[in-house]
Structures are given as C-alpha cells and as structure tokens.
Amino acid sequence: MLRCSHAAAFRMQFKSSTALRAPLSSPWVGVPQRLLAIAPRLGTVHSIATDNMGATSRGYSTHPDFAQEVAQDDDASIKPIMVQTRRPFPRKGLDEDPLLRVAMNKAPISAKVVEMELTWLRDKVVMVQRVDRLLKQDNITLAAEIVREATKDKMDTTVAWNRILDYCLMKDNAKAAFKFWNDMKKRGRQPNEWAYTIMLSGLSKSNQAGINPVRTARTIYRSMQAPSSRFRPSTIHTNAMLNVCAKHGDMDTLWEIAGDLPEEGPLSPDDITYTIILNAIRSSIQRDIRVFQLDEVERAYHRRLEGVTEAKRIWTDVLYRWKKGTLELKNEMVSAMAGVLWEGNGDRHLYEVLQLINQTTGIPVLAQEPSPDLPMVSRRSFSRLKSPAEDPTEDVPFVDEQGKPFTGVEQVTHEKLDMAEEKEEKFDNIFDPVVSPDAVPYTDSNNYNSLFSPRYIPIGNRELTVILDTALMMTSATYIGKNYWQHLTRENTGYQIDPDDRSCVRYLRILRVGRSSRVTVEVFKGQIVPEGKAEGKAFHIALSTCRRDRKNPNVLKNANELLKLMDQALVMPDHRAMLGYLDLIQILQDNPQYLVSLNGLEGIQRRSTRNLGAVGRELMVDLHIAALDNLRPLVAKLEEAMSEGARGSSSYSRKRDSELGFSIKQVQPGYQVVTVLTRVRMLIDFIVHPDNERLLSKSARQAFLEESKALRKYSKLDAMEKYKGKLVYPTESQVRAYQERIASLTPPPPLESPSASEDADV
Incomplete structure (x- = not known):
C-alpha cells in the first residue's frame, strides 16, 4: 500500500x-x-x-x-x-429524460418489431453490429429492447450491454447507465472486466445532477472485490476509480482506495496511478485556494505547503520503487510532480522543479539556487498568495492610528514564514541524482544509458515546456530561460530539442518579461521563421515585447523587422500583431522624449529646428510616415482579402481548410480587420492634419489623402456590423504566392546516388 x-x-x-x-x-x-x-x-x-x-x-x-x-x-x-x-422511483422528470425512461423500461415498443429483429440476429457479432447502428441513429429504445430480449433467450449479450452503457455515458447520463447496469445484472448477465472499465471511466467525466459519481463508482469498484465476483480489480480499474475521485475532488475516497494498494506485485501502483494522485493533489490545492478570502494569505501559504509536502511523500515512494527497478518512470508522471511544485510558495519550490528535471532526464541545472537567507516567497510568485510583494523602496501613503503602515490585508511576516518552514517536513535530498553518473541523457534515437538501471526518461518538447514555464514564474526568468533555450535548442549536446510551436511561444513570453526585443527578432530570424513555426500568436507576443521595450532606441527598428518577417512567414497578417504595432506607435507619440534618440527615422529630412515644439511635431510626423511605410504591404493584403468579401464560417468546409496549404489559425475575424484598417486611417489622418501641412509637399499630401479616402469605407458606422461574425480568408493568389515563398525557403530533397537507383531497378 x-x-x-x-x-x-x-x-x-x-x-x-x-x-x-x-x-x-x-x-x-x-x-x-x-x-x-x-x-x-x-x-x-x-x-x-x-x-x-x-x-x-x-x-x-x-x-x-x-x-x-x-x-x-x-x-x-x-x-x-x-x-x-423499495420505494417506487419518482415519476417526476421522466418525461424530460427519455434516456432514463428507456433505462427503466418505461418506453414501450412493439414486441413484433423486436421479434422480427431477433430473427436475423442469432449471431452475437451481428447483433452487436446492429446495436451499434441503432445507437448511432440514437434509437436507444429499440437497441435496449433487442438486448433485453436476446438476454432472455440466453444469447451472449455482454458486448451489446457494454455498448449501451458506453452510449449512456457518452450522453452524460450516468443515471441511465447505472439503471442499465442494474438491469443487466438482474437479467442474469454479469458484467465483464471491460464493463467495469466503461462505467468507472464514464463516471469520471459525468457532470449530471442528481447522482454522486464517486459514490456510484465506489459501489461498482467494491462489488468487484466481493467473494462472489468473477473478476478482481486490476490496475486499470484502480486507476479508473482514482480518476473518478480526482476529477470530482473527493480526496478522502482517493486516499482510501490508494491506501489499500499493495507495495509490490501486479496490483501495485504503476506510473499512471502516481500521475493521477499527483494531479489530484495539485487540483485540490487550486480548489482550496480559490475559496480563500483576500485576507487569508497565511492560510493559502500553509495550504500550498501542505500539498507540496504530500506530493513529496508520494515522490519518495516513486524513487524507492524506481531504484528497485519495480517502476518505470514516465514523462507524464514527472510533469505531474512538476505541476504540484508550481503550486508552491516561491523560487525555492520552482528551483526544485529544475532539480527534478535534472534527476529524471540528466539535463543540468542552469539556475542559481535561491539563498536560504532570503524569504521563501519571491516577488513574482508572491502575487499567487493574493498579496502584493513587499517593496522597501516604495513609500506607504497610509498609516494606522499608531503610525504603522496600513494595508487592507494581513501581512505575511518573516517570522510566520520561518515558523511554517520549521513545521514543514524536510525532504532535503529528495531531488538528488539517482541514475549512475556514467549515464547520459536519453534520446529517442540513441538510448546510451540502456545498460544502467534506473534509466532516464526521454527528452522532448514536454520537458522543454516544463522548464520554460518554470523559468517564467521565477524571479530571474529571462536569465534562466535564455540559458536553457541556448543549451537545449542551439548547442550540440546530443539531446538537442527541435522546439515546437508551444515551446516557441513559452520562450517568447520569457523574452517579453525581460523586454528583450532584439533577442526576439533573432529568434524569429534564426529559428521560428526558417523552421516554419511562425504563427500569428507568436508575432503578437513579439510585438508586445517591443511595446514593453519602448525605451530602447532600436525598438522601432526591431518592430519594423518583425512586420517584414510576418509579411514573409504568414499568408495573412495577424490582426493582434498589427494592433500591437499601432499601440507602440501611439506610445511613442505620447512620449516625445523617446523620439529624440529613436533609431529608424534617419532617412526623413528635418525641415525645422526653431524650437522644441516644432522638433517634436516633426519627429511625430516622421514616426507616422515610417510606420505607414512598413504597414502598407500588410494593409494591401487585408484590403485584397476584404475586397473578395468576408465569408461566414459555415461557408468554408473543414476539408477545404485543410487543402489550402496554410494554418487555419491565420484566418482573421472580419470585425478585427475593420478595427485595424480604421486605426491605420487614423494614423494617416494625423499625417495630413492641417497643423502638419507645412511639413509635407503637395504631392505627398495628396497621396496620403487618397490613401485615407480609400480606407474611409471601413470607418463608417455600419462597417463593424457588416463584418461581425464573418471570417476573412486569403485570396487564391495570396495562397499561391505564400506557397511559392515557402517552397523557396525549403531546401530540395537530396538526389539519389546512381548506385541506389540501380539497386532500386534491380
């Protein structure tokens, strides 16, 4: 146990x-x-x-x-x-639940119809096929009556009953499924092992009112342990039962079931069992924290500490069996343990996630261990305790009657934290290395440590995502994230990871925390765009990084380069990224002091240096002209797509979407495109404002006025309503141009050698 x-x-x-x-x-x-x-x-x-x-x-x-x-x-x-x-079942509500009526055998059907059906269904395989067809047509009444009559005729209907149980649970009707379960047993047909699995798995997903899924599942699970039962619970049934408890938040029953498990043997916990328990612990922490009030910071702190401690006890059991060779470690179990540590109270628990990854994969820890002299709660994770971080440099504007700083919530003092740490059970060496020092990290292509036991788990994007999510929550997020990204995706380590879309998005978020717009551009140019992983969401995060890096003199250059990369990598520009770029222009306009040292405006001729006001006006006009130059190619694409008409989502089939050759995520909502084009017109209107007339030539001013006039139709009152609920798809010419552009970036496949072709001919 x-x-x-x-x-x-x-x-x-x-x-x-x-x-x-x-x-x-x-x-x-x-x-x-x-x-x-x-x-x-x-x-x-x-x-x-x-x-x-x-x-x-x-x-x-x-x-x-x-x-x-x-x-x-x-x-x-x-x-x-x-x-x-037994009391009669209340008839109230039966009419509203026809499936329950069928389960209670209160939906009459012609006996002649059933008799004619059974004439052709003497083989159990044919009968199951017929039941499957009826259930696909939602004709549960006829299907149930056929199975009942076939059971009365002593036919083998076990599989057919399982189909009915599965159908009820797919319809989220656990009441009907349990009625059919009892009906099956009353008719002398005992459930098989698969029937128990169907019921327990279905009850974990049930949200039906009026039934207690955990209580019902416990009844079914305990019935397997009865002496009269033909089947004993296997690990599959135990995991299904634990999953019911975890999904519905019944930790008492979960620990009751888990406590009965043997330590060794075929019924002992496996990796799935531990994964379910660890995920349940994390969910219980989140569920309890949500009900705490804003002033219950200390309770939230202790609840997180209690959950992490319980998970560490489970991990101690995992390590014991892993070292003995009776348990194989899996990636999902490691991720579940990391998830519980994420619910901890600060950088110390987050640092333990990196130690956990080192223990199970061999990836070195590339972060500095938090000092034991510092409080366990870090600034970035303090907000998760529902209290602002203490900042000694910040003035406190309010004091109480005794002159002490006043806040609306209870303060978590260092003394309270120290007392909590003293009560915490010590697991100082729980994440120390276990695998032999001679072993190397595991990869899918080369399992170098196959001779060693225990063995490392495979390394892939799951582990990279866990590391990046952990770094994002730590105080030194940018430093740690850059170190791991360089080590795992750029260096030739033997277990180099090819990052997927999700990993790239995680890393971009870390760069956004550090306001690293230049590094963001380098990641797009060196990895994301050449490897075909660019999506609108990635560009949206990248432009928001530029917006945070507004004080950087090169921020406009970086943002303009990202727009060019988006024009190259996407068939349709992302509306969120364009709105983020326009927000950046607005921020720079509202802060003229940033424009004095801003790079990217050198090519525009200065016409006046009489006073600071005139210089500021010229710089703002130059900024808008530079922004418009970079937005024109993207605006042209949106206008071309809008000119063919925005299509409703129902007019485009999924099959055609998959045949277009680009991600469906690049399709833009019509009303958002209208918003982008309207804001671009506002940008042009600022350039042609009468106060700026002396700064433009007549020909240039006239060209800007024509551009503004062309976009005027998107600024009308009915434009937003016209395109609401519609999607903007690229034109066929845009798709062809995109495919040709992507093909030119993809290297051609290597040619076959003459010897290889000759062997093929032979």
Missing part, C-alpha cells in the same frame, strides 16, 4: 470509527433498521459488509435506497424482497 500520511490516516480512521459500533467482521454495520428485522431471511449481504468501514461517519451506507440497491445488485437471493420493500 502507499506509504503516505493520508492513506495511513484513513486506515486508522476507519478502524477507530467502526470499532465503537460493531466488529469489523460484522456484515450489518450501517444497514438500515428495517433490513435488520428481516436479516434471518436475507442471509449475508456481503456488499454491505464491504462498505461498513466509515459507513456511519461518511453516510453513504446508511441511506435506505443506497443500501437496498447495493444489496440488490450483489446478492441474488434477496432480489424479490428488495424489490418489494
């Missing part, structure tokens, strides 16, 4: 709570009094006995209907009595 504090606590709790009421061997703990009166006639009800531990304290065996249904399902000898004593 799991060596976990919660699992042990629950085992002790059950023994102590039931010992005051009845012996553990008694089968009648928690059984209603009216059943005790007829106990001599009923005999032993084993399924109730399996539910005796904690029945009175937890309350799910004391409910009359529930106890009767459990007894009815598991002991055929008491079926007639249980049916007679």
Whole structure:
C-alpha cells in the first residue's frame, strides 16, 4: 500500500470509527433498521459488509435506497424482497429524460418489431453490429429492447450491454447507465472486466445532477472485490476509480482506495496511478485556494505547503520503487510532480522543479539556487498568495492610528514564514541524482544509458515546456530561460530539442518579461521563421515585447523587422500583431522624449529646428510616415482579402481548410480587420492634419489623402456590423504566392546516388 500520511490516516480512521459500533467482521454495520428485522431471511449481504468501514461517519451506507440497491445488485437471493420493500422511483422528470425512461423500461415498443429483429440476429457479432447502428441513429429504445430480449433467450449479450452503457455515458447520463447496469445484472448477465472499465471511466467525466459519481463508482469498484465476483480489480480499474475521485475532488475516497494498494506485485501502483494522485493533489490545492478570502494569505501559504509536502511523500515512494527497478518512470508522471511544485510558495519550490528535471532526464541545472537567507516567497510568485510583494523602496501613503503602515490585508511576516518552514517536513535530498553518473541523457534515437538501471526518461518538447514555464514564474526568468533555450535548442549536446510551436511561444513570453526585443527578432530570424513555426500568436507576443521595450532606441527598428518577417512567414497578417504595432506607435507619440534618440527615422529630412515644439511635431510626423511605410504591404493584403468579401464560417468546409496549404489559425475575424484598417486611417489622418501641412509637399499630401479616402469605407458606422461574425480568408493568389515563398525557403530533397537507383531497378 502507499506509504503516505493520508492513506495511513484513513486506515486508522476507519478502524477507530467502526470499532465503537460493531466488529469489523460484522456484515450489518450501517444497514438500515428495517433490513435488520428481516436479516434471518436475507442471509449475508456481503456488499454491505464491504462498505461498513466509515459507513456511519461518511453516510453513504446508511441511506435506505443506497443500501437496498447495493444489496440488490450483489446478492441474488434477496432480489424479490428488495424489490418489494423499495420505494417506487419518482415519476417526476421522466418525461424530460427519455434516456432514463428507456433505462427503466418505461418506453414501450412493439414486441413484433423486436421479434422480427431477433430473427436475423442469432449471431452475437451481428447483433452487436446492429446495436451499434441503432445507437448511432440514437434509437436507444429499440437497441435496449433487442438486448433485453436476446438476454432472455440466453444469447451472449455482454458486448451489446457494454455498448449501451458506453452510449449512456457518452450522453452524460450516468443515471441511465447505472439503471442499465442494474438491469443487466438482474437479467442474469454479469458484467465483464471491460464493463467495469466503461462505467468507472464514464463516471469520471459525468457532470449530471442528481447522482454522486464517486459514490456510484465506489459501489461498482467494491462489488468487484466481493467473494462472489468473477473478476478482481486490476490496475486499470484502480486507476479508473482514482480518476473518478480526482476529477470530482473527493480526496478522502482517493486516499482510501490508494491506501489499500499493495507495495509490490501486479496490483501495485504503476506510473499512471502516481500521475493521477499527483494531479489530484495539485487540483485540490487550486480548489482550496480559490475559496480563500483576500485576507487569508497565511492560510493559502500553509495550504500550498501542505500539498507540496504530500506530493513529496508520494515522490519518495516513486524513487524507492524506481531504484528497485519495480517502476518505470514516465514523462507524464514527472510533469505531474512538476505541476504540484508550481503550486508552491516561491523560487525555492520552482528551483526544485529544475532539480527534478535534472534527476529524471540528466539535463543540468542552469539556475542559481535561491539563498536560504532570503524569504521563501519571491516577488513574482508572491502575487499567487493574493498579496502584493513587499517593496522597501516604495513609500506607504497610509498609516494606522499608531503610525504603522496600513494595508487592507494581513501581512505575511518573516517570522510566520520561518515558523511554517520549521513545521514543514524536510525532504532535503529528495531531488538528488539517482541514475549512475556514467549515464547520459536519453534520446529517442540513441538510448546510451540502456545498460544502467534506473534509466532516464526521454527528452522532448514536454520537458522543454516544463522548464520554460518554470523559468517564467521565477524571479530571474529571462536569465534562466535564455540559458536553457541556448543549451537545449542551439548547442550540440546530443539531446538537442527541435522546439515546437508551444515551446516557441513559452520562450517568447520569457523574452517579453525581460523586454528583450532584439533577442526576439533573432529568434524569429534564426529559428521560428526558417523552421516554419511562425504563427500569428507568436508575432503578437513579439510585438508586445517591443511595446514593453519602448525605451530602447532600436525598438522601432526591431518592430519594423518583425512586420517584414510576418509579411514573409504568414499568408495573412495577424490582426493582434498589427494592433500591437499601432499601440507602440501611439506610445511613442505620447512620449516625445523617446523620439529624440529613436533609431529608424534617419532617412526623413528635418525641415525645422526653431524650437522644441516644432522638433517634436516633426519627429511625430516622421514616426507616422515610417510606420505607414512598413504597414502598407500588410494593409494591401487585408484590403485584397476584404475586397473578395468576408465569408461566414459555415461557408468554408473543414476539408477545404485543410487543402489550402496554410494554418487555419491565420484566418482573421472580419470585425478585427475593420478595427485595424480604421486605426491605420487614423494614423494617416494625423499625417495630413492641417497643423502638419507645412511639413509635407503637395504631392505627398495628396497621396496620403487618397490613401485615407480609400480606407474611409471601413470607418463608417455600419462597417463593424457588416463584418461581425464573418471570417476573412486569403485570396487564391495570396495562397499561391505564400506557397511559392515557402517552397523557396525549403531546401530540395537530396538526389539519389546512381548506385541506389540501380539497386532500386534491380
């Protein structure tokens, strides 16, 4: 069983709570009094006995209907009595749930129709195929009646019943599925192992009101452990049961099930079991933190610490079995443990994620360990405690009556943090290296450490994403992120990773935190665009990086270069990136002091230096002219696509979208394109403003006026309403030009050698 504090606590709790009421061997703990009166006639009800531990304290065996249904399902000898004593099912709501009516056999159908169907369905394979067709047509009434009658005729209908159970759960109707489950057993058809898996897996996804999925799943799972059951729970069923508890947030039942698992053997926890438990711990932390108030910072701190500690206990069990060779480590389990550490209280727990990656993959730790003298809560992660970070350099404008700084929330003092750390269970060496020092990191192509046990897990984009997400939450996000990106994607390490779209987006977000617009351009030019990973979202993040780097004298050059790369890499410019560029121009316009040292305006002739006001006006006009020059190619593409008419989303089939040769994400919403074109016209209107007339030649001013006139139709009141709900697709000529441009960037495949072609001919 799991060596976990919660699992042990629950085992002790059950023994102590039931010992005051009845012996553990008694089968009648928690059984209603009216059943005790007829106990001599009923005999032993084993399924109730399996539910005796904690029945009175937890309350799910004391409910009359529930106890009767459990007894009815598991002991055929008491079926007639249980049916007679059971309250009739309330008819209210049946009309609103036709599937439940069918499950309760209250949807009549012609017996002649069923008899004619069964004439041709004497083979079980043919019958299952017929049931599948009826369920695809949502004719559950006929399908259920066929299976019922076939069961009465002693045919093998186990698979057909499974199809019906799966259908009900796909329709998110766990009530109907459970009714069919009981109906199947009452008709003498016992569920097979796959039926248990279907029910438990389906209940994990159920959101239907009026049914407790965890309680129902626990009943089904415990019925497999009864002596009369033909099947015993396998690891698959245990994982499915744990998944039900995790999805619905019942940690008590989860620890109860996990505590019964053996430490070794075929039924011991596997990597999926640990992954489910770790994910459940993380979800429980998030769920508890959401209900805390703004002034409950200390409670949130302790709740995070408690969850991380429990996950470390689980990881101790994982390491114990990993070292013994009885458990194979998987990437999903490592990511789940990292997710729990993300819920921690600061850079210390985030640094442990990097140690975890080093322990399981061999990737070196490229970050400095947080100093133990500093508070555990860092500035970037302090906001996750629902309290602002303390800044000694910031003036406090309000004080209380004693003259002490006043805030609206409770302060997390260093003394409280130190007391919490003293109470925390120590796991100082839990993330120390385990694999032999002679082993090298694992790759899909070369498993160099195959002779060593335990072995490293494979390294790929999942691990790169985990590292980048961790770096993004740390105080030195940019420094750590750049180090890992260079090491894992650029250096020849033997386990070099080809970053995917998600990894690129993560790295761009790190660069945005550090206001690294120049590095962002280099990443686009060196990796993202040449490798065909450019998408509108990436350019949107890149332009927002430029907006944060507004004080950089080269920010305009960097932004203009990104626009050119977007024109080259995308068939349609992204509206978010263009709006971000226009926001940058607006910010520079509102702060003329940035324009004095701004690079990218050198090619425009200065006409006046009489005073600072005149210089500022000239610089702003020059800025708008430079921005318009870089926006023209993108605006032309949008206008060309808009001229053919924005199409509704229903007029373009998914099949045609896949045949266009570009990502469907590049299709732009019509109303957003209208917004972009309207703002471009506002930019032109600033250039041709009467106050700037002396700064432009007549021919240049006339050209700008014509451009503004051409865009005037998108500024009308009805333009936004006209294109609302429509999508703007590129024209065929734009798609062809894009495909030719991409083909020119892709190197041709190598030619076959003469010897190879001769061998092929032979």
